[in-house]
Amino acid sequence: MNRKVWISLLCLLGVLFSVSLPAAANDVLILCYHDVAEKPGNNIYTVTPAALRSHLDYLKENGYTPISLEDYIAASKGEDKLPAKPVMLTFDDGYQSFYTKVFPLLKEYNYPGMMAIVTSWLDYAPADLGPLLTWQQIREMESSGLITIASHSHAAHRFTVTTPQGDRGPLFGSLQYKEGKYESVADYRQRVMSDFAATQAVLTRELGHKAQALVWPFGAYTQLAIEDAFAAGFEACFALDDGVNRPGKQALKEANRIIITNNPSKKRFAQLVNTIGKAPVKAAQLDLDKIYDPDSTEQTEENLNLAIDRLLASGTNTVYLQAFSDENGTGNIESVYFYTTTAPVRADIFNHVIARLRAEGKFTIYAWLPTLAAQWIIDENPETAVVACEAKNLGWYRRATPFSPEVSDRLTAMVTDLVKYNDINGILFQDDVYLNDFEDFSPAARQVFKTETGLELTPELLKADPELNDRWIKMKTNALTGLTVKLQAAAKEYRTNLGSARNIYPILITEPAAETWLGQNYGQYLDTYDYTVIMAYPYLEKEYEDPVGWLEELATAALKNPQNAQKTVFKLQTYDWNKNRWLSADEINRFTNALKKKGAIHIAYYPENVFSE
The missing domain is CATH 3.20.20.370 (Glycoside hydrolase/deacetylase)
Structure with missing residues (x-):
């Protein structure tokens, strides 16, 4: 992509917003x-x-x-x-x-x-x-x-093999997997067009x-x-x-x-x-890292069976399914779980898990996907890494810069493979899509800043000119959102009816000024995505004395406009990472009820305790 075109995309707010239309009398x-x-x-x-x-x-x-x-x-x-x-x-x-x-x-x-x-x-x-x-x-x-x-x-009213594991899917909806490889897009289109030509020929012959x-x-x-x-x-x-x-x-x-x-x-x-289309989201965020066993296909299937049983028993209707591998739990992503030629693949099992979920229940499936934390992009070109004005102030994930056309193109190619080979209903963008207030001073970010302002980006300049600093904060926010919009648009070129969701940190809800620290904006999320997923983790915020009160304050702030409830998902923790314990059912129910009393409609839970009896 031409650099000027990319810069324009980042700064053109109009393309970031979608409108949700109310029901009309002549809706069919x-x-x-x-x-x-x-x-x-x-x-x-x-x-x-x-x-x-x-x-x-x-x-x-x-x-x-x-x-x-x-x-x-x-x-x-x-x-x-x-x-x-x-x-x-x-x-x-x-x-x-x-x-x-x-x-x-x-x-x-x-x-x-x-x-x-x-x-x-x-x-x-x-x-x-x-x-x-x-x-x-x-x-x-x-x-x-x-x-x-x-x-x-x-x-074409039949199924065909669509995964290396032998799962079957509808002939028109999937690329076939045969003789050890996936069908090409060109071959897929040829068989689709041949079927269309045949059916139209028969109808013309019989009906005129x-x-x-x-x-x-x-x-x-x-x-x-x-x-x-x-x-x-x-x-x-x-x-x-x-x-x-x-x-x-x-x-x-x-x-x-x-x-x-x-x-x-x-x-x-x-x-x-x-009641068409009015069912509240009840989502579970499912870690494939907990299901996949590299040493045993049988154990992987057993783990998957346990997970599906839990999802069905809990009444879950939406699954945020991990599309990447984070074996070390750092959030710095080294590989993915789906077939692609653009990133390291730990195991091609994502589409198999989707097929199993679809066979067992009516789930809406979102690919839970990292973006900026894709380590292979940075490793191959270190200049694409996010840079802080002082190294000690780098954020907790090692990320690629959203200002780089190369990063954008690499991620676009990865997302295109994701939707080509996997029958998903949407994408949930991981919480690695942020920039803190000391970032980004990468070469690509500096170039965008200079193109937009005519000035060289330095910490001293931003400190001396608060108005310019505010402008830079908005540029970062728009760059992050603009990247996800571009990725979603690329995905929709293959699967048009594809939902979008993005994780947001709760401090952005209770303290909107935190946009300065993270480059995220709740209002922009609501205008851009089908769902905004708030990471409502009271114990991660160390709210041990009054977690319910903290959740109530969060919900009150998020739902100040009651219409926000239609597009906001509150994602509750089920595990206390600070104390290494699973939350009790009573705790989770108290948290859920507190949110619902404040007007929350959509609830998600993370992580899913696959091995719990």
């Missing part, structure tokens, strides 16, 4: 159904005709207006307006029951619906699927004007036109696959993420759908519709 609720049968049996995706009718009754009674795919696309392109409380009814896989049970109901209510079919299945389907639609039935339903046919792929919509098998996809889908003629892509849809370009690229499971009653259906 999209429901996803599968088979319909009188006796669902053990299939959690099957509903009864009576349950489906009750759902349609609920929508009618509560002012929802079912819309068609065409309505959704037109509104998202700005060509038409939607009614209040619009809802789309979508059905996947092309079961025969759609013709015999669903289609008659939709005709009765005069409700449009969308059916997504796997085009190869109509010629040859897996035996365990049961009866599927015929082309004659599909043409009949489409000609009614109520039913729109979408593609559910041609032959291409499909407007693509429904991702298992809700799995990448940004590259989205681009290829639109190139293949699709105008909208549908996933399985919770949430409603604000009409617009993004709604066409990644439409959220609520999957209907366990044959919900009318009452349960109402609860589902009215």
Whole structure:
């Protein structure tokens, strides 16, 4: 990257802020159904005709207006307006029951619906699927004007090996692992495009036109696959993420759908519709260093089983999963746990752990990731290290400077590999993203300062000119945040629907002037990331006499604006590092309840006691 461009990026505050939009009357609720049968049996995706009718009754009674795919696309392109409380009814896989049970109901209510079919299945389907639609039935339903046919792929509704350990993942959502190596991005795109071409060819042959919509098998996809889908003629892509849809370009690229499971009653259906996306975060921060045993694959798996059992038993819904190795507990990172050509790899197990977590429960998984503490960057080029005006005043982590384009490019390449090879939902940036008040006097930092001010950066200059010093503090804060924004943007080029979170020290909440000491700003965090994760560790702050009081003061300051609660996670310690003891369940519950009484919504816990019975 050109140095001037990089400097401009650091100082352009406008790119740092994202806006969270409130719900609007024309946000589109999209429901996803599968088979319909009188006796669902053990299939959690099957509903009864009576349950489906009750759902349609609920929508009618509560002012929802079912819309068609065409309505959704037109509104998202700005060509038409939607009614209040619009809802789309979508059905996947092309079961025969759609013709015999669903289609008659939709005709009765005069409700449009969308059916997504796997085009190869109509010629040859897996035996365990049961009866599927015929082309004659599909043409009949489409000609009614109520039913729109979408593609559910041609032959990609299946799993493939995605890790060296043999784990399997959705074909569209992952790079394959075969013959001892990962598939290239070029090969991935070629097989994705071949499938799109095949399904559109079959639909054109049988229906006389291409499909407007693509429904991702298992809700799995990448940004590259989205681009290829639109190139293949699709105008909208549908996933399985919770949430409603604000009409617009993004709604066409990644439409959220609520999957209907366990044959919900009318009452349960109402609860589902009215609580979308509102589940509080209950997160556990999980150390792979405690799980991985370099001497025993069996022991690693046993440790992983223990961790998963604890996560499931505790009701955890979000996992901050360690993507790096910190064997010595220093925070100076020597290697990572995922495949990359840009950093030392201790073991390629990160994607295996993700696969196990996804197989066992519905977890949101954030990669807990270091940035500036990447030691290999500094070792290869010592000039990239953060420099203090006096060596004794260097911070507690050995870090690379955020002002260096080389550091930025190296970290960007690492993050790109992370998202290419690992099916994550977000990134949690480690607390190594800071600069204290004696830092940074590295060559790159000096160059940025001179470019911006025309002056040489010296401690004497900053001390003599408080206004200039304040300006430098803001430049450091923006450089740190700007780096994470660039890394998140690079990650979203591969996985667009990727969340962001960043650790912040509690003193920044109770004493905002501490930005001088750390280069962090709570308000900027709230504007920039999906979640701000406050390291609420009372015993690390040596608040032994009144830890609950300290937590209450922290929560009061953080939630002075109650809206902050939606984007703030309070991460509680479960271990007392000063006294080398695990906290009791009673202590942790007292801390949790104190925060919730002050308005906290989202709670995380660290570390996870994997081996506790």
